[in-house]
Amino acid sequence: xxxxxxxxxxxxxxxxxxxxxxxxxxxxxxxxxxxxxxxxxxxxxxxxxxxxxxxxxxxxxxxxxxxxxxxxxxxxxxxxxxxxxxxxxxxxxxxxxxxxxxxxxxxxxxxxxxxxxxxxxxxxxxxxxxxxxxxxxxxxxxxxxxxxxxxxxxxxxxxxxxxxxxxxxxxxxxxxxxxxxxxxxxxxxxxxxxxxxxxxxxxxxxxxxxxxxxxxxxxxxxxxxxxxxxxxxxxxxxxxxxxxxxxxx
Amino acid sequence: xxxxxxxxxxxxxxxxxxxxxxxxxxxxxxxxxxxxxxxxxxxxxxxxxxxxxxxxxxxxxxxxxxxxxxxxxxxxxxxxxxxxxxxxxxxxxxxxxxxxxxxxxxxxxxxxxxxxxxxxxxxxxxxxxxxxxxxxxxxxxxxxxxxxxxxxxxxxxxxxxxxxxxxxxxxxxxxxxxxxxxxxxxxxxxxxxxxxxxxxxxxxxxxxxxxxxxxxxxxxxxxxxxxxxxxxxxxxxxxxxxxxxxxxx
Numbered sequence: 001x002x003x004x005x006x007x008x009x010x011x012x013x014x015x016x017x018x019x020x021x022x023x024x025x026x027x028x029x030x031x032x033x034x035x036x037x038x039x040x041x042x043x044x045x046x047x048x049x050x051x052x053x054x055x056x057x058x059x060x061x062x063x064x065x066x067x068x069x070x071x072x073x074x075x076x077x078x079x080x081x082x083x084x085x086x087x088x089x090x091x092x093x094x095x096x097x098x099x100x101x102x103x104x105x106x107x108x109x110x111x112x113x114x115x116x117x118x119x120x121x122x123x124x125x126x127x128x129x130x131x132x133x134x135x136x137x138x139x140x141x142x143x144x145x146x147x148x149x150x151x152x153x154x155x156x157x158x159x160x161x162x163x164x165x166x167x168x169x170x171x172x173x174x175x176x177x178x179x180x181x182x183x184x185x186x187x188x189x190x191x192x193x194x195x196x197x198x199x200x201x202x203x204x205x206x207x208x209x210x211x212x213x214x215x216x217x218x219x220x221x222x223x224x225x226x227x228x229x230x231x232x233x234x235x236x237x238x239x240x241x242x243x244x245x246x247x248x249x
Numbered sequence: 250x251x252x253x254x255x256x257x258x259x260x261x262x263x264x265x266x267x268x269x270x271x272x273x274x275x276x277x278x279x280x281x282x283x284x285x286x287x288x289x290x291x292x293x294x295x296x297x298x299x300x301x302x303x304x305x306x307x308x309x310x311x312x313x314x315x316x317x318x319x320x321x322x323x324x325x326x327x328x329x330x331x332x333x334x335x336x337x338x339x340x341x342x343x344x345x346x347x348x349x350x351x352x353x354x355x356x357x358x359x360x361x362x363x364x365x366x367x368x369x370x371x372x373x374x375x376x377x378x379x380x381x382x383x384x385x386x387x388x389x390x391x392x393x394x395x396x397x398x399x400x401x402x403x404x405x406x407x408x409x410x411x412x413x414x415x416x417x418x419x420x421x422x423x424x425x426x427x428x429x430x431x432x433x434x435x436x437x438x439x440x441x442x443x444x445x446x447x448x449x450x451x452x453x454x455x456x457x458x459x460x461x462x463x464x465x466x467x468x469x470x471x472x473x474x475x476x477x478x479x480x481x482x483x484x485x486x487x488x489x490x491x492x493x494x495x496x497x498x
Contacts, residue, residue, distance in 0.1 A: 082321075
């Protein structure tokens with residue numbers, strides 16, 4: 001069988017764009033459930049007789065569900081039993097020939113409807129954090145971090161994002177923690193989920209990987225990442241403007 | 250004695266004790282049966298005098314004891330107190346080392362997600378229940394040992410649940426119940442690696458990475474062990490050559 005390479009596509013895998021797919025989740029009952037509500041394969045050249053397989057992920061657990069033939073996949077809500085109640089949802093939608101393990105087509109990192117489809121490597125989500133205003137968690141499987149903010153302060157991520165003081169003061173530290181996590185894990189950036197972060201780093205001129213055995217070099221690398229991040233979003237200008245508006249008011 | 254679980258107050262008391270325990274100390278006896286901190290979990294008798302050579306033996310024993318129970322319910326948050334109680338019940342075996350608290354009490358929140366997988370008793374049951382004989386690769390150690398191998402094989406639940414992955418690890422790295430030389434070695438950072446150095450190549454840490462890469466091209470959940478081994482990169486060739494099961498491919 002052909003071997004996998006990050007530089008080639010030896011199996012002819014078709015990439016399914018995210019906009020072709022809609023997934024709904026139901027967390028209202030005791031058992032978690034999801035539904036693949038839409039799968040638009042128009043204009044794609046695919047082999048006949050494919051089956052739809054969905055891999056549901058939450059936190060660091062995942063569950064595989066076979067939804068049957070592409071022509072009549074099960075659109076009902078499917079109960080999930082392997083996933084816990086913590087972590088961010090994401091899905092993989094795979095098309096496979098029955099009896100074969102090779103993928104014909106795949107869509108990666110699909111977010112359920114209503115939970116945003118941000119590909120940002122630092123997402124914002126409300127959480128019950130007691131008296132802690134915020135907390136960051138790195139989602140290794142998804143190649144990104146989630147900045148949980150206290151839902152007693154902001155009800156939605158939109159509300160948190162609109163507060164320039166919160167964003168300007170907190171996001172640089174979140175970026176530093178994310179960079180520090182990456183710096184500690186040997187080869188993390190080489191793994192597929194971290195491609196987006198690696199591309200972002202390269203776009204900002206950070207092409208060297210940190211030395212995981214040298215604390216000083218790690219700190220220096222993290223500082224470079226944070227500088228690039230702050231430069232990109234102009235946090236100081238943002239905060240200065242917000243502050244001057246506050247003074248005028 | 251029948252299977253008990255620690256109540257919330259019991260778990261709190263146990264965690265406080267763990268935080269200040271010294272090597273050789275046993276948990277307060279009241280944590281085993283005092284109604285103020287424990288409750289009946291399941292109407293099943295357990296022999297608390299049993300001695301286990303390995304955590305595999307323990308996992309098998311508990312899986313057989315709970316054979317008629319819903320295993321997923323056993324692993325749910327509601328039963329965290331059961332696993333803590335079992336650790337106390339066999340603490341003379343589990344507690345021979347002064348390991349981190351999460352090895353003795355189910356810890357669902359950590360800086361990068363749940364650490365429940367590091368519980369000595371719970372994971373022994375879960376891995377035996379999921380993988381049967383193949384779980385030997387991560388449970389062949391004595392009762393008090395967590396081990397680098399178990400960490401590498403179970404920390405990523407999205408691959409730890411794959412039968413093919415665990416069976417491949419079992420075939421590649423275990424020989425007559427013992428770990429093959431070099432199986433747990435890690436690849437050194439590029440800057441410290443000598444030209445041509447192969448230490449850590451094909452080891453268990455690299456297997457998780459390889460399987461996660463295969464996920465991009467194959468439906469790895471349904472891959473048979475021989476097929477998965479057949480797809481592994483060349484760096485695994487030395488281990489594959491020593492594996493009778495792999496030699497079939």
